[in-house]
Amino acid sequence: MLLALDAGNTNIVFALMKGREIRARWRIATDPRRTADEYAVWLRQLLDLSGYGLDDVEAVIIATVVPRALHNLEVLAEKYFNVTPLVAGRAPVEFGIAVDLPQPEAVGADRLVNAIAAHEAHPGDLIVIDFGTATTFDVIDYSGTYKGGVIAPGINLSLDALVAAAAKLPRIAIEAPEGAQVIGRSTEEAMHSGIYWGYVSMIEGLVARIKAEIGRQAKVVATGGLATLFDKHSEVFDAIEPDLTITGLGILYERSLT
Template sequence: MLLAIDAGNTNVVFALLEGRTIKGRWRIATDPRRTGDEYAVWLMQLLAIRGVKAQEVTQIVISTVVPRALHNLEILARHYFEIEPLIAGQGKAEYGIDIDVEQPSSLGADRAVNAIAAHDKHAGDLIVVDFGTATTFDVIDFNGAYKGGIIAPGINLSLDALVGNTAKLPRIAIAAPKSTSVVGRNTEDQMLIGVFWGYVAMMEGLIARIRAEIGRTAKVIATGGLAVLFDEATNIFDAVDADLTIDGLAIIAERAASK
């Protein structure tokens, strides 16, 4: 079985796969100070609950946008699974796609992995919208080349900044407003309208601009925790795929195994 590890700025996601089928998925808050031993105590218990022994894991692949977290994840792989992990974008786990931007090395591993999975699963030009700590828009052409994109503040990051830098605004939960009206009658409603419908308008506007610049029809794939929430408020997404990053890591692992 494959253990795929996606270390993001907010959470580290661990997924156990047989082929492309996800057998288990767990997440823990990202903390670069967390040791390999601490990861092991937590993860081994979760695997045991599923009846999985460490020896059943035969391959590990890691994608991270938090460089300081990588070392301890490598220790987890080597000391507790006795496996030399694949690192997305390096060695046998190279992306294998054309990264057509000014500084290819600056592209986040999660975005490259998403591009690989999106092209594998969908034909034609693609726009991948990933709702994470930041919300990213990635453009992949019909040949699978990564052409660039957009980085915008994530919705929770925006809300934290709004609440943290004002004296009287309360903290609110991210949710779809109960009404479609964009004229709020109280402070909380006005905040939710601004954050939620403002974000929808931002997405729709940026995607329209990307499509106009490409000059061809482009399918929009949404992923990340809030993708389902926003999918209910707009018809701009052609598909919502919560497992896009994990699927991309599985593809990288398959390719590495065949080399």
């Protein structure tokens, strides 16, 4: 089976795949100081709890936007799975997607992997929104060419900055205001409204502007854990793909075999 690793700024997702089917997935906080041995102890226990073992992993593929974390993940694959890991964007696993930008090498691996998976699943022009540490809006045209996008602060990052900068504001959970009201009648309600509805408005506003700039119909595909939260009170998403990045890694691995 394939072990696909999506190493983001906040978390690393480990997914065990059979073909494109995800058999198990686990998440750990991203820490570039974490050694291969520490990953192995953690992962061995989770594999065992899911009915698998280290010997079930036949290949490893990694996408990362945290260069300092890559070395220890590569050592993990070589030392504990006895395989040379594939790294998205590095030979022999080239992205195989046209990037219509002045500096295509600067685009994050996760954004291109998302573009590959979204284009394969959804024909036509696309806007892919990924709710992570940052919230990214990526534009892929009908031919599969990556055209660029938008990077905005993630909602957790925005809330952290607000609480850190304002001494009297409390920490709150990120959730839709009760009853979907906008006008808060307490500090906490006002914060819920500002964070939630402010973010919904940003999403809807940016999508509208991006669509106007594209000049054609475009499907909006969302991924990331918070996509379903915003879908409750907005009709901006045409599809939600929770495992878009992992699916893209599975596609890249399949292509590497041909």
